[in-house]
Amino acid sequence: MLKNYKELTKDELIDEIKLLKEELKEEIEYNNEEFLIQFPWAGNLGQWKWSILDNRVVFNEKKVTQIGYNPKIIGEVGFEFFTNKLHPDDYEGVMDNMRNHMMGKTEAYEVEYRIQHKNGHYLWYYDRGTVTKRDVNGKPLVFQGIVFDISESKRVEQKLRDLSEKDELTNIYNRRTFYVKVDDLIQEKHDKKSPFSLVMFDIDNFKHINDTYGHLVGDEVLKKVTHIINEDKRHKDQIFRFGGEEFFLILPNTKIDGAIKVAHRLHEIIGSLKVPKVFVQLFMILKYQKQCLE
Numbered sequence: 001m002l003k004n005y006k007e008l009t010k011d012e013l014i015d016e017i018k019l020l021k022e023e024l025k026e027e028i029e030y031n032n033e034e035f036l037i038q039f040p041w042a043g044n045l046g047q048w049k050w051s052i053l054d055n056r057v058v059f060n061e062k063k064v065t066q067i068g069y070n071p072k073i074i075g076e077v078g079f080e081f082f083t084n085k086l087h088p089d090d091y092e093g094v095m096d097n098m099r100n101h102m103m104g105k106t107e108a109y110e111v112e113y114r115i116q117h118k119n120g121h122y123l124w125y126y127d128r129g130t131v132t133k134r135d136v137n138g139k140p141l142v143f144q145g146i147v148f149d150i151s152e153s154k155r156v157e158q159k160l161r162d163l164s165e166k167d168e169l170t171n172i173y174n175r176r177t178f179y180v181k182v183d184d185l186i187q188e189k190h191d192k193k194s195p196f197s198l199v200m201f202d203i204d205n206f207k208h209i210n211d212t213y214g215h216l217v218g219d220e221v222l223k224k225v226t227h228i229i230n231e232d233k234r235h236k237d238q239i240f241r242f243g244g245e246e247f248f249l250i251l252p253n254t255k256i257d258g259a260i261k262v263a264h265r266l267h268e269i270i271g272s273l274k275v276p277k278v279f280v281q282l283f284m285i286l287k288y289q290k291q292c293l294e
Helices: 010-038 088-102 151-165 175-192 206-213 215-232 256-271 277-293
Strands: 047-051 056-059 109-116 122-134 140-149 196-202 238-243 246-252
Touching: 088 109, 088 122, 122 151, 151 175, 175 196, 175 238, 175 246, 196 256, 206 215, 215 238, 215 246, 215 256, 246 256
Parallel strands: none
Antiparallel strands: 047 056, 047 140, 109 122, 122 140, 196 246, 238 246
């Protein structure tokens, strides 16, 4: 039955308005929750809503199916369901970012992080959210946001970085990256007095290999040399192709005596390297194909 608001007193009318506002608010929240679960947001994983007091997260199903979980099986989840799956290197950054926003230090929570798939590998997510409700003391009650899977863009970004930083043939760092790394180490030596050494080496008679067997065989020799050095060096050491058959090895936290020992070992390794039979066979096959084409 419709109420006759004309018959209500001023105080009764105010109470009625408050009641209607509360009912409207509950309806909006209910519909918003349904929206979060069902809305097929194109190009991303949808929205999420975290009710902080009861630690309940409402989210688009794709947010969890993307990392290998069935939302119907996992049921209702809390905040830690997602944070426990963050990459160890990203965890503190994500937490700091969120805390800063909840404390009112930033306008929004905005961060990129890696989250672990059920099978063990990691996916890249971009997450952005804001506190949408606080109590009278400013304490956050509701946190809402939107999340994107940016794994593919990260793969492209890494590929472009590799193309700019690494030698295409040998897949080791190039001359440009060498200069950047040396500058960093020089600065670190000034700041922290950390020693480092450089070892430069090349392949003797490399021109003879190219002239005798061809450049494709020469390329295979370069790849073989870099593979051997990578297998022999320490994890923290870095190898660079400076140009042609010239290489540099950077040895962090290494003084001259240690560098000399490494140089002697490199000399023995490279000096004992023979042109593998498979390279000669490759040369013969290419030569035969060339004769057929002629």
